Amino acid sequence: MINEAILLESRTLREGVAERTDVLDRVKALSLLPDGMHVTTAMVAVYFQVGVKAIESLVLDHREELEASGYRVLTGAQLTSFKEVCQIPSRSRALALYARRTVLNVAMLLRDSEVARQVRTYLLDMEYVARTQPVDNSVHSPLSDPLTDLDDRIDQRITHILGKAVVPMFNALIETSGDHRKELISLRDDVQRVKRKLCLHHARLQRLEAPREDRPLAGVMAAMDAMSGFEFEDHVATLLRRDGCTDVVVRGGHGDRGVDITGRTADGRSLVVQCKRLSPFQSITSPDVQKFLGSAKVLHKAEIALYVATCSFTREALLIAAEGGVTAVHRGLLEAWSAGTELPVL
The missing domain is CATH 3.40.1350.10 (Trna Endonuclease; Chain: A, domain 1)
Incomplete structure (x- = not known):
């Protein structure tokens, strides 16, 4: 498996995974400008939870590589036209724009950001799985696994029963019980913890397994x-x-x-x-x-x-x-x- 440190140092490796921009939204949703294609420096900084100066410094150090991945600065007539299309009220004479590939490129270069580290980890994990996954030549729908779908339905059914039947039942018992009130409250809390864990598990599966076509780009x-x-x-x-x-x-x-x-x-x-x-x-x-x-x-x-x-x-x-x-x-x-x-x- 590719080491994160090597990815930070090797432009060749970064270029090899430059198309995996879907990992950005899987780690944290990336909001785009109204054109649906670009973000500004401030938006990149918000995504990675760093200051604008950190992004500007990164661009200064790696401008050639970032330009190859879609970074550009608009001025003059191009800037005026873009502001009109996207309804941007800024009076700045220049506007730096980052494509989704550029944002992924920033994630592979930005060291002091927990979000960037998560993007790199997720990216490397997905690449490892893709490279080591055995070829399946059996005939079945690529979007549906009967066993996975069954497990998913069972998890949701259990969550529904716990929330709609079991927890209310404990609430009723607690109200009418005297001697065993503490034990019932403890049991109810355990049931609620199980329910929350099932919900978290289901949410993670949805984020990891949902096909990109079913999710909005931004x-x-x-x-x-x-x-x-x-x-x-x-x-x-x-x-x-x-x-x-x-x-x-x-x-x-x-x-x-x-x-x-x-x-x-x-x-x-x-x-x-x-x-x-x-x-x-x-x-x-x-x-x-x-x-x-x-x-x-x-x-x-x-x-x-x-x-x-x-x-x-x-x-x-x-x-x-x-x-x-x-x-x-x-x-x-x-x-x-x-x-x-x-x-x-x-």
Whole structure:
């Protein structure tokens, strides 16, 4: 198997796997510009969770290689035309653009990024599997394995039964039991842990095994970035219902008393949600969280409060959320939730 250190040093090896851009979305969804083909320096920095200067420095050191993989800088008439097509309000006289191949190239060069390291690891694992996989000459559908499909259906069925029947049964027993209350609570917690593990297992299988043709090029987050505010609220409501929440109502801004969605968790706790569909480069600030905290805990007296956003939270906002009992569902957590991972608080 190719060593990660060798990949960092060998341009020949990097060029050999340059077409495997699908690993970018498998590790973390890459949002693209409206042209569906490019990202800016700032977007690359957000994807790899590093500063813009780190990306600019990398380009300076490896410009020839990156240009070969699709990097270019627009100026003049080309820049004006591109801004009009993509509706970019920037007043800059130059705009650096990265193709998906270029972003993968950056991942194979960027040393001080955990996301880049994950991309390299995933890329090398896939290459190893592809090189060592025995040839199967049997006649069967390449998209379906009966045994895998059966296991998948069994896992989903077990998850459904645990969430809809077993956990509610334990809740009822706990309410009426006296002597064995602690034992029943412990058993219920064990059942919920098994259910969460099954959901995580199913989500990982979907991400690893889903054919590329069935997934949007820019990933699940790009699809959410293209939604309107109302569409995003409906999407979050769908996720809540998927995870067993009941009485889920989208308030839609009419008499919502500071929240967008109300409902109850599978075990009956009251739930309120604030939804913010913002640019990935924006952040939820501490005043935003404080305002929602007052509505959620004072006006609605909610037991569970979710602040769901398509962007990040500032450090202060995260601290206030943690202190006030608000679950901050940031862009990365939202991506995992949308892909099938349950929120532990639910």
